[in-house]
Amino acid sequence: MCQQHPPDHQPSKSQDGTSSSSKQPFPWHLGACDAHCHPTDTMASIASIPSMRARALTIMATRSQDQHLVSSVANDLGVVRHRESLLSAHRDAPCAVIPSFGWHPWFSHQLYDDTTTTSTSTTTPPSSLTTYNPGDTTTATDEDLLAAKKAHYATVLTPSPDDQAFISSLPTPTSLSSFLSSTRSLLTSHPFALVGEIGLDKAFRLPRPWEEHHSNSRPDSAGANSLNPPSRDDTLTPGGREGRLLSPHRVRPHHQQAILSAQLRLAGDLGRPVSLHGVQAHGLLYDTVAACWKGHEREVVSRRKRRMDAAQAQGPEESDSEEDATETTEAGGKPFPPRICLHSFSGSVEVLKQWFHPSTPADIYVSFSTAINLGTDAGKSKLPEVIAEVPKDRILVESDLHRAGEDMDAALEDMYRMVCEIKGWGLEDGVRRIRENYETFIFG
Ligand SMILES: [Zn+2]
Structure with a gap:
């Protein structure tokens, strides 16, 4: 989720400026999935989901206004009840929806912490x-x-x-306790739902209220020629920024941590994967998540460690996830989530190595979007080495967009192409691999 809505995607041009039409056709039939997106921010776009070319969308809830929307969209478009239903989907099957319920750090100030266990x-x-x-x-x-x-x-x-x-x-x-209780109910009624979007954000500032914005931009309240948006866009789900000016106020990190930790525990208890947001808080985010698995770290076998060290010295590709996955796929009853996706990951290679330390008891996945990861020059320049570092069985692709439809498909296609190019994978091989990663992330 990004603070400003990204500009409309231009499907006719890829990120390097070349025409998509000159490239190898994209193998949509192999099942390209979106690991993180927000189409319930634009409810009118939901009708386009069944005809999208993507195989599945993972739809995030973030605040009070969208939890029920995500639930009802998943119900309306068909809850995925078996891994096989994604695996066996034929090329003309309608795009599936995996719902995700959580409270985003941008809205963490709207909850007060009445839990006593944190x-x-x-x-x-x-x-x-x-x-x-x-x-x-x-x-x-x-x-x-x-x-x-x-x-x-x-x-x-x-x-x-x-x-x-x-x-x-x-x-x-x-x-917070009532939110956790209602989220538990939603997760129970959606057997493959994730917990998300949750996380930490030190950059975010609360938007100014609409009223203040109005009085700033429309002092006479007639509002004929305001430069800024004169009023809410009724086509967007309420609660987002919608181009409002920002106040100086941020949510204290300690409070964000409390909201995040409670949701990590809920995900662990129910054995659900999480989609994690981290902006300008990479160290704090790692420390907060690692605190929930303290005492549950994997024992690092020396032979395995030697192998990991050797693999790291030669290249970044391999992880021991097959062996590890068998340790973490049993559902629930733990204080930490079994699988974690670092969505639109913007940290460094060093941060990535911390997450992928062999003692990490959760399976870490990393997802990339054109909207966030290619949104700034700094992001663009470090992306290749970060993508290269992510183990091949842990990489995912997402749009993080707020509107379903052709733009979402186009954004996914661009990032799939980029990941495949950096990883040295053929398109068909890459789409297949990433779909398998996605299925393991969602279903365990
Ligand atoms: Zn998001």
Whole structure:
């Protein structure tokens, strides 16, 4: 998920500027899958999913407004109930949907942490919020709620906001425990659903409220010639940034960690894979995830370690995932997720090596998108060496786009082509390999 909607994809041109038509046709029939995307941000695009050329979309939920949308889209388009249903899908089978339920770090301030088992818990629930019931207006007065919101947001945001209008514009926080409970229900009713999008983000700042934006851009409220978006785009699911200006306020990392850790535990308990977001927080993200598997690290066998060292010295390709996978595929009951996808991974090769240390008890996957990984010159320049470093059985491709349809297919195709080129794979071989990686990531 990116803070600004990427510009529309141009299917006629690939990333190196050459015409797609001059290239080998893309082998869609082999099953290209999208490991991470957000089409429920543009509900009108959902109708195009069955006719997409991709074999499967992994649709992320991120906030209060989209959990039920992801669930209903998965129900409407057919819940995938067996690995075989993807494996055996013929070339004309409609694109499948794998739902994913989670709370994104950009919205972590909207939850207060009322769990007691987390060591990173920072916020005590404001007393007015613990008794607040939106359906019962007698439980708290408006003043109580405003005071509670002020106390909560002062705790979880930095700098602490003192602007009354800004605080008023923020939603009344809801409890982490109730979110975990409803997410558990969704995961139970969707047997192959993931947990995501979850993670940490030190770069993100909260957008300014719409009201403030309006008054800035339309002081006379007639709004005839505002330069910025004059109002919400009703075709987009509420809650996103939608081009609003940014406030200076960020969510404190400690609070983000508490929200992330609770969801990692839920994923571990139910044995579900996760899709992980990390921006300008690679070390902290690793430390937070590693804390949940502390005491469960894999024992590194010396013979195996020698083999790994030798493989690393020669090249980056091989991992011992076949051997490892047998250790981690039994479902649930652990404090850490069995499989983790570092989505639109923007870290360095050194960060990658940390995740792929042989003692890591979860199976790590790494996914790349044109929207994020090719969005900046810095990202573009380091991408080849990072892709080269990812073990061949752990690489995935995603769009991270907010609208389903042809643009999503085109973005996937471009990244598939790029990965295949960097890995030295023929297109058919590469698409087949990545589909197998995707199936193992989703189904274990
Ligand atoms: Zn995303």
